[in-house]
Amino acid sequence: MAVSGQAFIALLPELISTGFLIVVLLVGAFGESNAGVAAGLAALGSLAVFVSAAVLLATGFSGSFFGGGYVVDPFALYFKLIVAGSAFFAVLAAARWSGRTGDAPEYLTLILSVVLGASLLVSMRDLFGIFLSIELATIPSYAMVAFDRSRRESAEGGMKYLITGVIASSVLLYGIVLIYGVSGSAQLSDVANTFTGNLTPVALLGLGLMVSGFAFKVSAAPFHFWTPDAYQGAPTSAAAFLSVAPKAATFAVLLRILLEGMPGAAPTWTAVMAFLAIITMFVGNLFALRQRNVRRMLAYSSVAHSGYILAAFAALQGGGAAFAVQAVLIYTAAYAVMNMGAFLVIDLVGEDAKNYNGLVRTNPAAAASMGLFMAALVGIPPLSGFFGKLWIIIAGAQSGSILVYIVVGALVVNTVLSVPYYFGIIRNMILEEPTSETGGSKGNGAVRFSVYVLAILTTFFGLLIIPLSALVKASGLL
Amino acid sequence: MALVLLQQGASYGTVYLYVGIFMLLVTGFVATTLVLARLISPGRRSSTKAQNYETGEITVTDPWRPFPVRYYVFALLFLVFDVEAAFLYPWAVIYKSLGVYGFVEMVIFVLILAVGLIYAWKKGALKWV
Numbered sequence: 001m002a003v004s005g006q007a008f009i010a011l012l013p014e015l016i017s018t019g020f021l022i023v024v025l026l027v028g029a030f031g032e033s034n035a036g037v038a039a040g041l042a043a044l045g046s047l048a049v050f051v052s053a054a055v056l057l058a059t060g061f062s063g064s065f066f067g068g069g070y071v072v073d074p075f076a077l078y079f080k081l082i083v084a085g086s087a088f089f090a091v092l093a094a095a096r097w098s099g100r101t102g103d104a105p106e107y108l109t110l111i112l113s114v115v116l117g118a119s120l121l122v123s124m125r126d127l128f129g130i131f132l133s134i135e136l137a138t139i140p141s142y143a144m145v146a147f148d149r150s151r152r153e154s155a156e157g158g159m160k161y162l163i164t165g166v167i168a169s170s171v172l173l174y175g176i177v178l179i180y181g182v183s184g185s186a187q188l189s190d191v192a193n194t195f196t197g198n199l200t201p202v203a204l205l206g207l208g209l210m211v212s213g214f215a216f217k218v219s220a221a222p223f224h225f226w227t228p229d230a231y232q233g234a235p236t237s238a239a240a241f242l243s244v245a246p247k248a249a250t251f252a253v254l255l256r257i258l259l260e261g262m263p264g265a266a267p268t269w270t271a272v273m274a275f276l277a278i279i280t281m282f283v284g285n286l287f288a289l290r291q292r293n294v295r296r297m298l299a300y301s302s303v304a305h306s307g308y309i310l311a312a313f314a315a316l317q318g319g320g321a322a323f324a325v326q327a328v329l330i331y332t333a334a335y336a337v338m339n340m341g342a343f344l345v346i347d348l349v350g351e352d353a354k355n356y357n358g359l360v361r362t363n364p365a366a367a368a369s370m371g372l373f374m375a376a377l378v379g380i381p382p383l384s385g386f387f388g389k390l391w392i393i394i395a396g397a398q399s400g401s402i403l404v405y406i407v408v409g410a411l412v413v414n415t416v417l418s419v420p421y422y423f424g425i426i427r428n429m430i431l432e433e434p435t436s437e438t439g440g441s442k443g444n445g446a447v448r449f450s451v452y453v454l455a456i457l458t459t460f461f462g463l464l465i466i467p468l469s470a471l472v473k474a475s476g477l478l
Numbered sequence: 479m480a481l482v483l484l485q486q487g488a489s490y491g492t493v494y495l496y497v498g499i500f501m502l503l504v505t506g507f508v509a510t511t512l513v514l515a516r517l518i519s520p521g522r523r524s525s526t527k528a529q530n531y532e533t534g535e536i537t538v539t540d541p542w543r544p545f546p547v548r549y550y551v552f553a554l555l556f557l558v559f560d561v562e563a564a565f566l567y568p569w570a571v572i573y574k575s576l577g578v579y580g581f582v583e584m585v586i587f588v589l590i591l592a593v594g595l596i597y598a599w600k601k602g603a604l605k606w607v
Contacts, residue, residue, distance in 0.1 A: 202494065
């Protein structure tokens with residue numbers, strides 16, 4: 001009954017984030033106006049989570065704990081690194097801003113709670129554990145979106161996110177319960193015995209409801225309606241963080257459920273994923289084209305990128321399966337650096353497209369970073385987004401299925417579709433004359449530091465690709 | 479009834495068929511009642527009838543206005559203790575067989591909830607303003 005020492009080592013990242021979460025909250029309760037201390041502790045906490053996951057990965061620690069419901073493998077640790085790393089930059093970006101709200105410790109506690117939930121999530125092998133940790137990651141994010149009390153849109157976005165999110169959670173839970181009812185167990189290995197080639201209607205309904213719930217969490221169309229309002233209203237650091245960390249963790253756990261829990265039903269769910277991927281890519285890109293608000297544009301762009309990752313899910317069949325898993329992992333890392341960077345530039349420059357006019361003359365460093373992020377989001381080589389897309393295309397090519405070829409075709413079409421709005425920003429920065437609306441003087445050192453580091457990571461992602469793909473190959477899921 | 483059928487060896491499909499019939503009956507009953515009521519009842523609308531129902535009193539103010547959320551804070555705090563109690567009961571029942579391990583585990587659980595209470599206390603949530 002007693003928990004072994006091994007289990008404590010396995011839970012090290014989660015224990016660290018719990019500890020820092022409590023300390024940061026108590027700093028908020030027992031001290032007046034010490035936003036700096038809270039931010040320092042939160043940054044230290046997310047770094048400690050990152051380092052502990054890295055150490056576990058480097059020492060090759062792996063195993064299954066708590067009756068097989070909790071697993072530590074390179075796959076889970078890889079996503080813990082992404083979550084903790086993006087949390088670090090989110091804390092840096094939020095440090096000064098949250099201090100001005102007067103509730104810095106609370107905001108930073110919410111970030112650490114999302115880290116805790118997301119890093120538990122990627123390790124779960126039990127359906128109810130998955131639901132609990134997905135809620136642990138989502139509930140603080142509602143509060144993060146609504147945190148900016150000086151702007152009405154923040155409350156509006158938070159409210160919309162909360163109400164739609166609660167419905168999505170109940171749909172997800174209903175799906176999980178049906179799967180549990182059909183298979184008689186919440187353990188993924190037992191679920192795999194029931195989810196074989198031909199599914200009963202109830203099993204199909206459970207699968208459909210669960211996938212809908214997950215589609216909401218990763219803002220896949222047609223479940224994406226909360227995304228633009230939530231990201232536009234949210235504080236910049238929250239939008240940057242929530243569009244990356246919980247999404248990466250949700251993709252990870254979806255991959256685990258589908259591959260470990262329902263490998264036999266792969267023909268069914270890859271078809272669903274192909275359908276979702278195509279709709280999501282088109283909806284994201286077509287709506288992003290019309291946006292004049294950069295924040296809203298990036299929100300739709302994040303919908304489109306969810307579609308690209310779902311395209312890799314559609315390729316999880318035939319000869320391309322192993323490569324598709326790699327594609328999801330590499331795309332998530334590539335997306336994390338470029339998308340966070342792009343969102344954080346908004347803190348430096350502004351959220352209206354006009355703020356970027358002539359930026360290259362008034363603030364070359366910010367303009368260069370934004371240009372890099374935009375080009376990376378399109379997928380220009382050798383920036384990070386290119387490698388993500390390349391992996392997905394290779395995986396699709398190897399799958400040998402007509403449907404996946406169509407999905408890959410849609411991906412290429414959408415990459416072209418996305419050029420105008422990403423390059424529109426670059427065009428504004430270079431070709432337009434600077435006006436009084438041109439931004440670039442906002443933000444502080446911490447935000448600037450995050451943006452530059454993320455720009456460097458985006459640029460030199462190609463150098464990381466060799467160690468990263470070695471790591472990804474060892475991820476152990478396929 | 480479904481359980482009985484299952485014990486008699488009926489397949490899952492048959493049992494769900496019964497559930498489906500019940501769902502149809504329930505929605506059908508509600509729909510029929512509502513439609514019947516709409517058809518039979520004499521509808522004489524007046525401004526008095528359209529008013530908000532305020533326990534029989536005449537409404538005095540517009541309901542769309544800010545209202546104090548003091549109760550809300552207390553309700554939230556109640557949740558802390560409620561969750562605690564819900565877990566403490568089953569724990570207490572098997573306390574003996576759990577031994578020291580169970581005791582330590584519950585102390586950690588209560589301490590984590592206590593942090594929430596301490597935070598709320600320090601922030602003045604327990605003051606009636």
